[in-house]
Amino acid sequence: MNTSLFIVLFTDNDIFYGRKDYSDAGWGEIPNKPIKKIFFRLPTGDYIILSDYENYYHYVEAVKVISGANAGKVQIQYAHILGKRHQRVVEYKINILSGNTEVKVYDEDNEYIQKLNKDGWTK
């Protein structure tokens, strides 16, 4: 059973497997060549499939307690996978504890999209 957090299928049919760890999944190591599909694994074991986007983006959302009970605790709460096509961006926000997934669509010039660290987009 493949436990990669994501699997990238390129247009030349090569495959890249991400790692299973949310904190180090290997997004920055994806080879720079055209992507056909990305299979992103949900906590349930199912996959979200993003296909034929121009660019893709993945990041995780963590919270660190700095004061109060259990200070120092770091909890990764969400994984985000985005696809951009024709000036539109689709975002899947995945609660990694419950598996619930929220889907949003943005214009490319939306402030949230514009303020993302641009280094995260696949080329």
Place this chain on the structure above:
Amino acid sequence: MTSLELYVHTGTVKSPEENFVTTPADYTLVDLVNDYLIWTGVDDTVKDGMTTEPSETQLINASPIIDPAVEVIVPVCLLMDYSGIGVDCLKEVKGMGTDHVRYAFLFHFDGATATEPQLEAWDDDTMLTIVNKVLGGSDVTPIENPEDSMVNAVCTTTDPDPGEDWGAPLAGDGATYVVKLNQGDGAITEIGGKDLYANIKIKIPTNFANPAIETFSLCVRYTFIS
């Protein structure tokens, strides 16, 4: 994976004018697992330089007094530094809550982020509710009133002077009652990370009717490309 460390300004100056780059010795790294912050009143025992961990009785005796006529800003924030037991385990966070003070709390990120880090306050580390009185909670509907949170903060990363009466209420993770720590400029794009600054204070409303030991969790939400 980008990680976060919290430093507090414990130097000798009362109103810090210089940041971590210029005066690193004035900052203390908070060991979040063992150390903790104490928000308290002015007291002869529980104060900067205390050599032992204060007892519950000492903490109660040092509590800020609610004023029937004016709001009270909790005057002292102490770092309980376990590594200093026997020497000086209580260290005052200099400039906490003070007007015009920029560099009291330092959030050091060792790498880039995907979005802008933000400071949040919750009832506890489950980060599900904001019903404690200190966060604006009420016994009557509406139970949640984040606009009334006593925990206030201001980002000072690039703002040279937060001015007087600064602070936005913190409660939960909505768009309104959080404080963005990169001055609204978005993600940390520096590969080597960045130091972000804020000041924090607790404002007890005039004649507040529910004196109690109030707990809350301060949290930083941040993201990274993994």
